[in-house]
Amino acid sequence: MHKNRVMHVQNIARFRPRWPAAKAGFEKAWLLLALGIVLTQGQGQAAGAEFETCVASLRANAQAQGTTSATLARTLDSVQFDPEIIPLSTNQPEFKTPIWDYLSGLVDQERVDDGRSMMQRHAQAFATAEQRFSVDRAVIAAVWGVESDFGRGFGTRPVIRSLTTLSCAGPRQSYFRSELLAALKIVQNGDIEPSQFNGSWAGAFGHTQFMPSTFLRTAVDLDGDGRRDLINSVPDALGSTAAYLRKGGWTPGLEWGYEVLLPPHYAGPSGRTRKEPLATWAARGLRRMDGAPLSGATPAGLLLPAGPTGPAFLVTRNFEAIYSYNAAESYALAIALLSNRLRGRPGLVAAWPTDDPGLSRAERREVQALLMRQGYDLDGKADGVIGTKSRQAISDFQQRHGLAPNGRASASVLAALRR
Known part of the structure; x- marks a missing residue:
């Protein structure tokens, strides 16, 4: 995990979906997506034919930079090309996530x-990490929850295989080659065994999903066993996350921000990075939603993730520290809002500007269970993860029941299924 991390961003950087307007459009969109995947897989196969030559080059480069023959034998001798990786790295998902859907699930x-x-x-x-790095434990916990659901979802792809594949095919090969070198150093240092070194398709791993280079720069041995292990050691993962946030600019004792109420028809300045003193925002008519005074010289920017008709937030430099973990405002907002809830504070007050809200994970599981009851093939899974089969089933159900076939697991779909 770091500023350039490729996880999450494809799914959350865009809030407005581009749904097909009718069944024919929907089918055409899926046909084009399938064609793109087939073509990309063909490119992956071509890359696979040259894979051995590429791996030989990677070995030579790694050895020149200090990777031992023993480490290379443990990692690259039996590495194989992963043809599934390239489509994941080059295809934008067809369905974009509205922010209210993204947050309702997180x-x-x-x-x-x-x-x-x-x-x-x-x-x-948590106490040790908070004391050593002066980062709020609720924020550390929120990162853990969003990144891996508190250790339930690390990712199952071998990191070395993924990074080697991405180093030899697909976009950003030079970036992934540097990450592969970092991963080899992690193995050589004895922090993680190759057999346990699994993570996302992009190479992020562990409880809080660090990229290898971030691990080398930031990870800490909080449990004192002599190894930095983000996979098997919760303390190491929590301490490393706190260390990263502190290096990212976290200021002890400063709130990440506040939900605020805008004055009627607000048309003034906004933007997360346009920071001005809280007193200046108060003079423009903004008020804290909880009724507390809005005053002082603390710089804050006005974040309007869904425009002036949706929830509004004044965010401080600590929001920027969270943002540095994964450069997407929706991601940082999820961490911030979850941390508030973990402290016992209330959730959002303002409503999102939609008449069809998103669903919690429990509600998404109910949608899937009801779809399967009606005969849709979801591989017997009601796991709350709305993947391709779930979206296709939802779209077909919507089409049959006079709803816009957008494939969203939303309140209107759940209500219709319950009827």
């Missing part, structure tokens, strides 16, 4: 309850 009561439980279970590790 900041739900289930994750709040799980987070509070984990904060109690690992209270000593």
Whole structure:
């Protein structure tokens, strides 16, 4: 995980969906997507034919930079090309996520309850990380919850295989080659065994999904066993996350921001990075939603993730520290709002500008279960993850019941399924 990390961003950087307007348009869109994947897989196969030559070059470069023959034997001798990686790295998803859908799945009561439980279970590790790096433990916990659902979802792809594939084919090969070199150093240092070194398609791994180069720069051995292990050690993962946020500019004792109420028909300045004193925003008519005074010289920017008719936030430099973890405003807002809930604070007050809200993970599982009851093939999974099969089934259900076939797991779909 770092500023340039490729996870999450494809799914959350754009809030407005581009849904096909009718069934024919929907089918055409999926046909084009399928064609693109087939073509990309063909490119992956071509890259695979030259894979051995590429790996030989990677070995020579790694050895020249200090990677031992023993490490190379453990990592690259048996590495194979992964043809599934290239489509993941080059195809934008067809369905974009509205921010209200994104947040409803990440900041739900289930994750709040799980987070509070984990904060109690690992209270000593949280206390140590907070004391050593002066980062709020609720923010550390929120990152953990969003990144891996508190350790439930690390990713299952071998990191070395993924990074080697991306180093030899697809875009940004030079970037992934540097990440591969970092991954080899991690193995050589003895921090992670190759057999356990699994993560996302892009190479992020562990409880809080660090990229290898970020691990080398930032990871810490909080449990004191002599290894920095983000996969098997919760304390190391929590401490490393706190260390990263502190290096990212976290200021102890400063709130990440506040939900605010805009004056009627507000048309003034906005933007996360346009920071001015809180007193200046108060003079423009903004008020804290919780009724507390809005005053002082603390710089803050006005974040309007859905425009002036949706929830509004004044965000400080600590929001920027969260943003540095993964450069998307929706991601940083999810961390910030979840951290508030983990502290026992209320959730959002203002409503999102939609008449069809998003669903929690429990509600998404209910949608999937009801779809399967009606005969849709979802591989028997009601896991709350709305993937390709779920979206196709939802779109077909919507088409049959007079709803816009946009493939969203939304309140209107759940209500129709319940009827």
